[in-house]
Amino acid sequence: MMYKKFTLDNGLRVVTHRMSGMRSIALGIWIKVGGRYESQQNKGISHFIEHLLFKGTKKYSCRQIKEAVEGVGGALNGFTSEELTCYLIKAPARYLDLALDILSDMVIAPLFAPDQIQKERGVILEEIKMYKDLPQSHVHELLDELLWPSQPLGLSIAGSPESVASIDRDGLLSFKQNHYTAPNIIVSAAGLLDADKLIPRIEKKFSGLAKRETNRFSAARDCPDKPQLKIMDKPTEQTHLALGFHSLNRGHTLKHAVALLHIILGANMSSRLFNEVREIRGLAYEIGTNARYFADTGAFIVHAGIDNHKVEQAVEVILSELGSIKDKLVTEGEFKRAKEFYLGQLMLALEDTMDNMFWIGESIAALDKTYSLEDIVKEVRRLDRQDVRDVAARIFQENNLRMALIGPLATQRDALYQRLRIK
Numbered sequence: 001m002m003y004k005k006f007t008l009d010n011g012l013r014v015v016t017h018r019m020s021g022m023r024s025i026a027l028g029i030w031i032k033v034g035g036r037y038e039s040q041q042n043k044g045i046s047h048f049i050e051h052l053l054f055k056g057t058k059k060y061s062c063r064q065i066k067e068a069v070e071g072v073g074g075a076l077n078g079f080t081s082e083e084l085t086c087y088l089i090k091a092p093a094r095y096l097d098l099a100l101d102i103l104s105d106m107v108i109a110p111l112f113a114p115d116q117i118q119k120e121r122g123v124i125l126e127e128i129k130m131y132k133d134l135p136q137s138h139v140h141e142l143l144d145e146l147l148w149p150s151q152p153l154g155l156s157i158a159g160s161p162e163s164v165a166s167i168d169r170d171g172l173l174s175f176k177q178n179h180y181t182a183p184n185i186i187v188s189a190a191g192l193l194d195a196d197k198l199i200p201r202i203e204k205k206f207s208g209l210a211k212r213e214t215n216r217f218s219a220a221r222d223c224p225d226k227p228q229l230k231i232m233d234k235p236t237e238q239t240h241l242a243l244g245f246h247s248l249n250r251g252h253t254l255k256h257a258v259a260l261l262h263i264i265l266g267a268n269m270s271s272r273l274f275n276e277v278r279e280i281r282g283l284a285y286e287i288g289t290n291a292r293y294f295a296d297t298g299a300f301i302v303h304a305g306i307d308n309h310k311v312e313q314a315v316e317v318i319l320s321e322l323g324s325i326k327d328k329l330v331t332e333g334e335f336k337r338a339k340e341f342y343l344g345q346l347m348l349a350l351e352d353t354m355d356n357m358f359w360i361g362e363s364i365a366a367l368d369k370t371y372s373l374e375d376i377v378k379e380v381r382r383l384d385r386q387d388v389r390d391v392a393a394r395i396f397q398e399n400n401l402r403m404a405l406i407g408p409l410a411t412q413r414d415a416l417y418q419r420l421r422i423k
Helices: 045-052 062-070 093-108 114-132 135-147 161-166 169-179 195-206 255-266 272-280 308-327 332-349 353-367 373-381 385-395 410-418
Strands: 003-007 013-018 024-031 075-080 085-092 185-191 228-233 239-247 284-293 298-306 401-407
Touching: 003 195, 013 195, 013 353, 024 093, 024 353, 045 075, 045 085, 045 114, 045 169, 062 075, 062 093, 085 093, 085 353, 093 185, 093 195, 114 135, 114 161, 114 169, 135 228, 135 239, 135 298, 135 401, 185 195, 185 353, 228 410, 239 284, 239 308, 239 385, 255 272, 255 284, 255 298, 255 308, 255 332, 255 373, 255 385, 272 284, 272 308, 298 308, 308 385, 308 401, 308 410, 332 373, 332 385
Parallel strands: 013 185, 228 401
Antiparallel strands: 003 013, 024 085, 024 185, 075 085, 239 298, 239 401, 284 298
């Protein structure tokens, strides 16, 4: 894979990947800002701004933005994460200039019309309510509060009803001016494109942006001390569990070993937890794991939807599996299958222009470097079974254990806390 990288005079970075066999292009504009850059008072402001950029610019109305992209068979979207915000379009390759014109205008010249701010405030407040009504989602917010108490990472990206209600237009404009600066922006593109023609067009669109120092967020405090339990007693039909541990950061040399640990434990139907908790014991319908990576920290998470009458048993089985994988080497067969699954899933994803745009854009935004598939293959091939055991032993420690539950559990708090032991 040949990636072309270019930095404008004002510090904005561009990365492209030509995929000559494709008929589409995917274009993304990344901003190095997200939930970690906020305070408790303005929590949710990055997400608020993301919503508003779709509501009209000096050149395009809200409806024109949607019709211009969808009218040529394309799709546009955006998302806000803890450390990044992204605006993106996928479209037939001949509409690359249109995609660039729309996304650049959204980022550079949004209107922030007062009536749209008020409407979107209401939309976001409904979004917050929606996630709180979904226990399988809300339980992860409870877990984040345990993993990073009194920190931006521990608060919802969408913010709270109080913080969203207090954000005004001046605050939105000021926050955008401070963070949507050239050195904080990365443009990534993948598909049937000509980088030598695209880069001058990007330069023309963005050359007027100010060159300022990039903004930074406060370092995460992992606060490992003793197991923590948070229960929301609610009359749900099943209990929703999110069990988490502080883990390795995005740039750690053993991050791929964490990914293999995730695959072996809970990434697919042949994983240990799926087999033991669901297939053998029938304790849950949904059971899996997830690895999250940030600049200076990370999290390893087990999530499940459990029979209300079998929560204690399920917790004990899950923790037993975590203890086992840190005490004994995984089998040769498991290790080989995990490697092949990891690399195979990556290879399949990189057949798509959108996934390639994400791949190179996030790499530049988060790590200021790109990786080819061959680079990852080499790094993964160097790992051995002891690496997986080492990261498991490092992550799965009792004082690092945090568990959130939503369900009819008012009478089980003490008994569940006593279960928080990794044997």
